Amino acid sequence: MAYKITGQCITCNLCDSVCPTDAIKKVNGSPWIDPELCTNCIGSIHTVPQCIAGCPTCDGCVQISTDYWESWFSTYERLVKKLTKKQDYWEKWFSVYSHKFSEQLQKRQQHQATF
Ligand code: SF4
Ligand code: SF4
Known part of the structure; x- marks a missing residue:
């Protein structure tokens, strides 16, 4: 190495x-x-x-x-x-990630419903 x-x-x-x-x-x-x-x-x-x-x-x-x-x-x-705030890093990460994921999912469902 x-x-x-x-x-x-x-x-x-x-x-x-x-x-x-x-x-x-x-x-x-x-x-x-x-x-x-x-x-x-x-x-x-x-x-x-x-x-x-x-x-x-x-x-x-x-x-x-x-x-x-x-x-x-x-x-x-x-x-x-x-990282300065290690304690809640993963909690925040998961919250942002799940929020974004849910937005994408909703957009896809709306897109599929229009066809
Ligand atoms: S900062 Fe570190 S890696 Fe960069 S030139 Fe200086 S000693 Fe080398
Ligand atoms: S000083 Fe040179 S030989 Fe030693 S670890 Fe660094 S790059 Fe490698």
């Missing part, structure tokens, strides 16, 4: 010089990690991935998972951590 740079990156370029495998490149002025070169810093003198260790952002640099659900849950956990 390599690391990747996300949209949260502020292009501070701190990670650029610390990568032991020179995996961090510039693409259109923004840093990008070549997954073929990224070794997760394993085999180097570092005990932790250097790009993430020095990154000043919360999730400007994250680990890529090859497993779909592992990746899904890691994204989910990352996003949920940012």
